[in-house]
Amino acid sequence: MTTHPDGPNQQRRRRQAHQDDLAEFANGKQSRPDALATSLESISVQPRTPKTPRDRQWGEDGSMDEVELSLLNKGEPREDGADAKDVKRPMSARDRRAIILLIILYLIQGFPLGSSVTQHSTGSLPFLLREHLSYSQLATFSLTTYPYSLKLFWSPIVDAIYTPALGRRKSWIIPMQLLVGSIMAILSFYADQMMQSPAEYINVLTAAFTTLVLLSATQDIAVDGWALTLLSEDNLSYASTCQTIGLNTGYLMSYTVFLALNGQAFAEKWGIPRLELSTYLVFCSIISFGTTVWLLFEKEDEDEDVGMSIKSVYKTMWSICSLKHVRTLLIVHLFAKIAFQAHDAVTSLKMVEKGLGREDLAVAVLIEFPFSILGGWLAGLWSRGDRPLDAWIKSYWPRLALTLASTLTVYWFPKPPISTAFFVLIIVETVASSFASTIQFGGMAAFHTRVSDPVVGGTYMTLFATFSNLGGTWPKYFVLKGVDFFSVATCQIGDDLVVQAAECVSEHGKAACTELGGQCVTERDGYYTVSAVCLGLGVLSVVFYMIPTARKLQAVPPSRWRVFS
Template identity: 30%
Template sequence: MAEIRNRSSSSQPSGSSARSEADIELRKQASAADTVPVVGWRQDIFAISLLLLLYTLQGVPMGIASAVPFLMQKKNLRDSDQGKFSFASWPFSLKLLWAPLVDSLYHSRFGRRKTWIVPAQLAIGALLLWAAPHIDVWLGEGGGVDVPVEVGTLTMLFFAFFFLAATQDIAVDGLALTILSPANKELGATCNTIGQSFGYLISSTGFLALYSPEFCNAYLRPAAAFDETHGLVTLGGFMLFWGWVFLASTLWVALLSRGDEHMPLRGSLGTLLRDAYEEMWLVLRLPAVRSMALALLTCRAALGVFGSATSLRITQAGMPKEHLAIMVSVAQVLGMGVQLYVSGRFLTTGAAGEEAKPLHIFARLYPARLLMGLVALTLVTVVGAHRGSSGGLPYWLYAVVTLSILVQVAVQETGFVAIMAFFNRVADPSIGGTYMTMLNTIANLGAAWPNTAALFLIDAMHHTRPCSCEPPATAGALQALAMPWQALGKSIGKVFGVAVAAPCKCKPEVLIDGYTATCMLSLLVGVAWFVLVRPRLFALQALPPSAWLARRVSV
């Protein structure tokens, strides 16, 4: 790492005296990190275990939220309704607004990070227990297709879940910077990705498998207990279980965790918040951060449609969602292995002292992500062509879909852990929670808006021609008045054996498929992004550590 040049204290903003000496010491440790001898990860085994637990719990509400669109899909909702629900995940893209509060306000005896981690997790557990008896009703479960889904209620509920998980994430990101030894600091990125992936796996694909009657009958139930309409769990029962898990695990974290910071507050809360926001503003004004923000906010513009709509479309095309859940679960296990391999092989300093280059890895993987998007579009078309064939989908098609998911997850997780490793390397530990949260927030916003925009764009670009037997739109009121008499006529006809004309069952002709059109437009955008932004990423990787510090301190 390049040496950090000194800066006189007179150039620091006013109010910086309220910063604790412990924060200054953290920055000194960061600047001298390359002088620390390399040690094994075993010396940090407790810290790694704690971080894995916290990040796993963080992934649970996110995984449950990702399963909800599949349940909503049964009600034939529009893509724009799915887009409205996608707003629930936006707190992770907005958490920068309250990150300085989490980083600055705490109870010194209880711990700087536990002050926020414990209440946030208790609130998630309590909210899971409260919502469990109501969630199936809000989803319209137990009724027909015409039973409405309370999209607004579901969006607000999961918005609250994501807000609490985002608050916990701010504190855990800060904890990772101080609880790990300097030589193992970048393992925080691995704990983040593996923990969140595992929590997402067991609460998303795990739930969908246990919810599906087909999966349960095929793999879990004895023949005498087959049930063609219900799986082993409902969403309400699943949330009830995780509510108690959250409460129990939070008690363990509160009583047994160690390694938190306990220095007393220096100055008033107002002064601390002012200092935090001032320093955050100084960081945001750095040319390196602005350049990185531009790349992060635009890199997913071409990938949003593949992340938000492809799974829904492939199940709509004919792939059973329980089978897709098995494929995704296998792929996510592989993804965790990929994260471990990439962290050890490419994201640590080698024996010869060569420094890892995470942004190079991220940039070089981008064409592969675009290619996998094209493969996903092709597979949706192929699955749709085999829909309704006798014997179901052919085995070779399952193998191809599984292989494509495995490759996609491996590429995606490699890029994600590379970005997280870069954040851990450049983050200033003196404002650890705020700095990490700022970078993660920008990355999350860059992932959130394309997902939401893609769902609305699919709806806007989808055009159909009404079928010939549909009545004109102006006849809607007259048709409603005639419906009772039509039903009476059918009943009389059945009694006297008179044939009655069957209702129109034709489907509108699709002129422009919104999903296909959005995918093709996204691929063109992706190629343009790669050509324009790839050199910027390489230049950011070459910057010295001093370029990422808001103010430099004499060491």
């Protein structure tokens, strides 16, 4: 028997009837039409969560499948879709508890990091060492920050190996914090002796704090991965806020508070005992041990067992790096901070060198702290939705302008005593620069949480964080070396004898010149040369690469960043 095809009018009527059924079904006005009974029978629609990412149907050009679009357009607004993205849901008690937990865990990292290097400047120990060492010797100590920038290489191990009884993330967080507390306790017995003759112990100090940063970096891998499942999807952007608040609080304690209480003038002014480095290390050790004990009583939700070996995680990491847009983002991270390197590594040291007291600088950073917290909170709000990099992009130009302003401030720095007006100017520049930097940091971190695949969250987040940190670390050594290299200084003894002395760029060298009856005279300060080079390269990269590339990256659909469906 031969079946005749329907005529054009009949086909058109059937298509119209089918579309009407679809529309009514999408609007919930009727039950599933018979025509869809077999095709939709096996489909299960689940909400998008960190553990169960929804696999949207995106086309090769990044557009959503037409059928899904038609259903969304005709139906009610999806709760997790674009129509409801601006709906503010109240934060659950679980998320509030998770935020507190994350802040405390990031706080622990701030202790060793704040001693060696802060997020926007140098750490407290380089300030103490600067009185005895040259910039080239400080470059050796700056190597302590490298583990935090290279943690990518062992992050697959953290993702793949764990003890189920303890929890996938706690299996690493707890031992790392115990080791940090133990090393700080041991260092406290020798710290004061080493700080009296730092040139003799520079290698020991570098090795000790490199180990502390290595342990904190490993803990950070686990905490970053935990954040992806600890917070609900609606509040994932607050993971960067937790990191900002936690790390900045740890920095405040190890940098601002310690520098102020360690200063002899501050102690005499307020009639309190001077805080020695050894005492502070004991305090950090106690806090680390106490937090670890508290963490033992925190239950970690059972994580999805993906059954991945270390080898498979490394392969996954290679698969992630094989994505074109991932490689582009990594390049952005490597060079995005070039413009700010001289400012972050040297500007504060130069101000102290020109007469700004350590206590005054500590006050400036103390005033900066609440603005950093505010910046982290605003970055979390600003970065919600589909355009988290807008915060990062729009903060670039103000930060560049403030970097130039800080360099000019060093150039026109008056001789002590510093007037109140000039000190207020320093505070305004410090606060504004830190605020812009925090906004950038929060916006980029929110973008990381948005596109990372939760199945290998530790590796994915660490990949991005590693290159972001590396972008702020690898130039630092060369910047510090460059300041000495481009500087020209002489030791002038009497009216006739002038000796070119490279050591005149350090406080120790200046003291040696003074003992000979001379005075160090800086004919050319390499700081300004290095600052000009960094700012010039930074402006060119921002105009022609950074901002245009960032806009393209955030237009890539989240599903195309996944390596697992």
